[in-house]
Amino acid sequence: MKTDTIFYRLFQSFPSIFFELIQLLGLSILNVSKIQ
Structure with a gap:
């Protein structure tokens, strides 16, 4: 699950961008x- 760790690191680094x-x-x- 490498993608999970990548997203986790991104979330730790840039929580505001995530939101x-x-x-x-x-x-x-x-x-x-x-x-529609």
Whole structure:
């Protein structure tokens, strides 16, 4: 599970970027559902 350790290190280094990505994903999903 090398990918898990990579994500874990990224999360430790850049937690704010991680949360921003979650927000962007959530917003894009909401926009797609609104269009449909």
